[in-house]
Amino acid sequence: MNFVASQFPLWALWLGNVLALLLLGVAVTRVQWRVLERRAVNAWLGACVVLLGFWLGRAGLQPGLSFHLLGATVFTLLMGPWLALLALAVVLLGLAAGGQLEWSALGLNYVLSLLPAVGLTVLMLWVAQRRFAANVFVYVFVNAFLTGAAGMLLAAVCGLAALLLAGAYPLEHLLENALPYYVLLAWSEAFTSGLVLAILIVYRPHWVATFDDARYLDNQ
Numbered sequence: 247m248n249f250v251a252s253q254f255p256l257w258a259l260w261l262g263n264v265l266a267l268l269l270l271g272v273a274v275t276r277v278q279w280r281v282l283e284r285r286a287v288n289a290w291l292g293a294c295v296v297l298l299g300f301w302l303g304r305a306g307l308q309p310g311l312s313f314h315l316l317g318a319t320v321f322t323l324l325m326g327p328w329l330a331l332l333a334l335a336v337v338l339l340g341l342a343a344g345g346q347l348e349w350s351a352l353g354l355n356y357v358l359s360l361l362p363a364v365g366l367t368v369l370m371l372w373v374a375q376r377r378f379a380a381n382v383f384v385y386v387f388v389n390a391f392l393t394g395a396a397g398m399l400l401a402a403v404c405g406l407a408a409l410l411l412a413g414a415y416p417l418e419h420l421l422e423n424a425l426p427y428y429v430l431l432a433w434s435e436a437f438t439s440g441l442v443l444a445i446l447i448v449y450r451p452h453w454v455a456t457f458d459d460a461r462y463l464d465n466q
Contacts, residue, residue, distance in 0.1 A: 262353030318363035363397030394439030402428035
């Protein structure tokens, strides 16, 4: 999404910004900064730059509606949820600094577009670890591929619902001219998420915070 401040009432913009700041404050306190591996941190910073490039290449002809890869599932699996929330916020700040997003609408973009996908990724990882076998295929297919698609769709539904409730677009317009594109984009999100995580756990598994060698490899 690329929400425009004029599409929402002032109270909604303030609420989004306050919630985003509170969430980031919690994330800062939950990250174990002293145990972060330097090489992994460098890789994560590189991921922020790559995602920023993907978002700069977004498509969209109408205010508040843009189509681009989300990257939330990859970031969550790669860094863990708290560091992912901080990294995704850095990407949003970079876009705002470059004039691609409105500063006053950053909170809504963060809470409605990124938070749902991160939360769903955490939930699916928890479910997979308790309901499925400790298998690399399960990690890549369920936690990266399928969750990447589901996270994109969830973020799209949350964003479209917000635009509908704000009166920015009628329901018919959103269902006919926006939702189908997000469904198609979800498959791109799934493929990219699965491919990136598959490559990383083969060549750089120590960069993936949620991948445990002892769990997924030693038991094979």
